[in-house]
Amino acid sequence: MNLITPDLGLFFWQTVIFLILLLVLTRFAWKPILSALKSRQESIELSLKEAAKARRELEKLRQDNEKLLIKAKAERDQLIKDALNTASEIKEKARFDAIKDANKILSDAQQSIEKQKEAALLEIKSMVGDLSLSIAEKLIRTKMTDDIAQRQLMESYLKEIKLN
Amino acid sequence: MSKRAFIFLVRFNLIFIFFICCIGQAELKAAGGNSDNKTAFILHHIQDAHEWHFATIGDIHITLPLPVILVSADRGIEVFMSSKLVDKEHKPVEFKGYRYNEEHKIIPVESDRKVYDFSITKNVTSLFISVFILLMVFLTIAKKYKGNVNSAPRGIQALFEPVIIFIRDGVARPNIGEKKYEAFTPYLLTVFFFIWFNNLLGLLPGAANLTGNITVTLSLSLFTLVVTNISGSKDYWKHIFNTPGVPWWMKYPIPLMPLVEFIGIFTKPFSLMLRLFANITAGHIIIMSLIALVFIFQSVAFSPVSIIFGLFMNMVELLVAFIQAFVFTLLSAIYIGMAVEEHEHDHYHDLEQEEAHSLEVG
Numbered sequence: 001m002n003l004i005t006p007d008l009g010l011f012f013w014q015t016v017i018f019l020i021l022l023l024v025l026t027r028f029a030w031k032p033i034l035s036a037l038k039s040r041q042e043s044i045e046l047s048l049k050e051a052a053k054a055r056r057e058l059e060k061l062r063q064d065n066e067k068l069l070i071k072a073k074a075e076r077d078q079l080i081k082d083a084l085n086t087a088s089e090i091k092e093k094a095r096f097d098a099i100k101d102a103n104k105i106l107s108d109a110q111q112s113i114e115k116q117k118e119a120a121l122l123e124i125k126s127m128v129g130d131l132s133l134s135i136a137e138k139l140i141r142t143k144m145t146d147d148i149a150q151r152q153l154m155e156s157y158l159k160e161i162k163l164n
Numbered sequence: 165m166s167k168r169a170f171i172f173l174v175r176f177n178l179i180f181i182f183f184i185c186c187i188g189q190a191e192l193k194a195a196g197g198n199s200d201n202k203t204a205f206i207l208h209h210i211q212d213a214h215e216w217h218f219a220t221i222g223d224i225h226i227t228l229p230l231p232v233i234l235v236s237a238d239r240g241i242e243v244f245m246s247s248k249l250v251d252k253e254h255k256p257v258e259f260k261g262y263r264y265n266e267e268h269k270i271i272p273v274e275s276d277r278k279v280y281d282f283s284i285t286k287n288v289t290s291l292f293i294s295v296f297i298l299l300m301v302f303l304t305i306a307k308k309y310k311g312n313v314n315s316a317p318r319g320i321q322a323l324f325e326p327v328i329i330f331i332r333d334g335v336a337r338p339n340i341g342e343k344k345y346e347a348f349t350p351y352l353l354t355v356f357f358f359i360w361f362n363n364l365l366g367l368l369p370g371a372a373n374l375t376g377n378i379t380v381t382l383s384l385s386l387f388t389l390v391v392t393n394i395s396g397s398k399d400y401w402k403h404i405f406n407t408p409g410v411p412w413w414m415k416y417p418i419p420l421m422p423l424v425e426f427i428g429i430f431t432k433p434f435s436l437m438l439r440l441f442a443n444i445t446a447g448h449i450i451i452m453s454l455i456a457l458v459f460i461f462q463s464v465a466f467s468p469v470s471i472i473f474g475l476f477m478n479m480v481e482l483l484v485a486f487i488q489a490f491v492f493t494l495l496s497a498i499y500i501g502m503a504v505e506e507h508e509h510d511h512y513h514d515l516e517q518e519e520a521h522s523l524e525v526g
Contacts, residue, residue: 002211002267003445006379009233009282010212013291014383021295022354022387029302030350033328036309043314 131161173482178475179369202459206452210373210445212287213268214246218370225254230289232270234262236279246283287380290372294362302357331356331493339497344395344504348497351391355384356493363444363485367478375488376444378437385433385440388496393429396503404429432499436492443488447481 135157139150216228229247236242248259249270256264258273265271272279284292301320308321317325336345336352362375374380402408404425406415414421454474458466 002269003207004378004441006382007212008280010285010287010377010379011383012282013284013288014380015386017291017295018354018358018383018387021298021358022351024299025302025354026350029306030353032306033302033309034332034346034349036313037325037329037332040313 135161173479174475178471202456206449206456209452210376210448211268212285212372212377212379214249214264214270214283214285216286216289216370216372223253227254230286231284232262233282233284234270234279235282236272236277238277286372287374287377290362290365290374291380294358294365294374297365298357298361327357328353335490335494335497339494339501340504341501348391348395348500351387352493352497355387355496356489359384359440359492360486360489363489364482366444366448367481367485373444373448375440376448378441381437381441384492385437388436388499389430389433391496392432392499392503395500397506399505399507400503432495436495440488440492443484447477447484451477451481 135154138157139154214232215230218226218228220226227247229245232242232244232246232249234242242260244260249256249262249264251257261273261277262270262279263273270279270281270283301324305321305324308318316322331353332345332349335356336349339345340348359375362380365371366373366375405422407421407425410421451474454470454477458464458470
C-alpha cells in the first residue's frame with residue numbers, strides 16, 4: 001500500500017536535509033545556547049554560594065559587634081561607677097577641708113578680737129587715769145568755797161569728758 | 165494556557181475546519197461522492213504529492229506546481245514542473261515519456277526503463293519550510309545568548325529556553341547519564357524540535373503531513389539507530405552477543421539469546437518509526453473522517469457535529485504533536501543511554517550478592 005511504502009526521493013531529501021539541520025543547529029545554535037545556559041547556571045550557583053557566605057560573614061560580624069557592644073557597655077558602667085566614686089570622695093574631702101578652714105578662720109578672728117579688746121581696755125584704763133588726774137588737777141586749782149559749787153563744777157567737767 | 169491563547173486556538177481551529185469543509189465539499193463533488201472516493205479524499209490529504217493542492221472550487225484547481233527531478237541511467241537528470249503532467253482540466257497527460265500511475269506516482273511510459281524519483285514533492289517543500297523556520301527560530305535565539313549571558317531570557321528566547329532545559333534535564337541527563345549526556349543533547353534537541361515543529365505545521369490547513377509519512381519517520385529512526393550503535397560501549401555489545409545472566413544453553417550451540425538481542429537493535433528504531441507515523445497519520449485521518457461525515461450524511465445539518473468533534477480532535481492533536489515529539493526523543497535518549505552505559509560489574513554478579521545479602525538479613 002502506498003501509505004506504508006517508503007519513498008526513495010523523500011528519504012534522500014529527508015536524510016540529507018536533517019543531517020544538515022543537525023550539523024548547523026549543533027554548531028550554531030545548541031552549542032552556544034547550552035554553553036550559555038551552563039555558564040549562567042554556574043554563575044547563579046556561584047552567586048548563591050557567595051551570597052550565603054556573605055550572609056554567614058555578616059551574621060558573624062553582627063555577633064562580634066554585639067559582643068563588643070556588651071563589653072563596651074560593661075566598661076562604660078565600670079567607668080561611670082569609678083568616676084562617681086572618685087567624685088564623691090573629692091566632694092567629701094573638699095567639704096572636710098572647707099570646714100577645717102572655716103574653723104581656723106573663725107578661731108583666728110576670735111583671737112584677734114580678743115587682742116583688740118584687751119588693747120582697747122588698756123587704752124580706756126590709761127585714758128580714765130589721765131582724766132581723773134586732769135579733773136583732780138582742775139579741782140585743786142579752783143578754790144573750794146562752796147561744796148555745792150564744787151560739786152557743780154565737777155559735774156560740768158565730767159560732762160566735758162566723753163568716754164570713749 | 166491563558167484564556168486569550170485558548171480563545172485564539174478555538175478561533176483558529178474553527179477557521180481551519182471551515183476551510184477543510186469547503187475544500188472537501190468541492191473535491192467530493194468533483195469526485196462524484198461515492199464511498200471509495202471519500203477514502204481517496206482522506207488518503208490524498210495525508211499523502212505526499214508532486215504538486216501542492218490547496219483547493220478546488222468548481223472546476224478550478226488551486227495548486228502550486230513543484231519541480232519534478234528524475235534520475236535515470238539513460239537520460240541522466242531531468243527537471244520539469246509537475247504542472248506539465250496535467251492538462252488544463254487537471255487530467256493526467258504524458259510528458260517527455262512520463263505519466264502519473266493510479267497511485268499518483270510518476271512512472272516512465274516505457275515500462276523497461278528504471279527511473280529514480282528525487283522530486284521536490286509537497287513533503288520535501290514542507291521539509292524545506294520547516295527547516296527554514298527551525299533555523300530562523302534557533303539561530304535567532306542563539307544570537308540572544310551571545311551578549312550578556314547572565315541576563316534573564318526575553319521574548320522567543322524565554323519561550324523556548326524552558327523546553328530546551330526540559331530536554332536537557334528531563335530527557336538527556338536522567339536517561340543517558342551525567343557523564344555522557346552532553347554529547348547527545350544537540351541530537352535530541354534537533355530531533356525533538358524537528359518533530360514538534362513539523363507536527364504543528366502538519367495541523368495547518370492545506371499543509372503537508374510530513375511527520376505522518378513513513379519515509380520521514382524511517383529516516384529519523386535510522387538516525388537514532390546510527391547514533392545508538394556508533395556510541396555503543398563494550399558492555400552494550402557484550403550484552404548483545406554474550407548476554408550475562410542467561411543460562412549457557414541459550415547461547416550455545418544455537419545462539420538464541422544473541423539472535424533475539426541482535427534483532428532488538430532493529431526493533432527499537434522500528435517501533436520509533438511506526439509509533440510516530442501511526443500517531444500522526446491516525447490523528448489526521450480522524451479529523452478528515454469527521455469532516456467527511458458531512459458528505460457521507462449528505463447534510464449541512466450535520467456540520468455542527470463535525471465542527472465540534474473536529475475542534476476537539478484538533479485540540480487533542482496539538483497535545484499529540486508535543487507528546488509524540490517528546491516520546492520519540494525520550495525513547496531515543498533511553499536507547500542511547502542503554503548503549504553508552506558502562507557496568508562496573510555484570511548484573512548477574514550483583515543479583516547474586518543481593519540475594520545473599522537478603523538471605524543474611526532475613
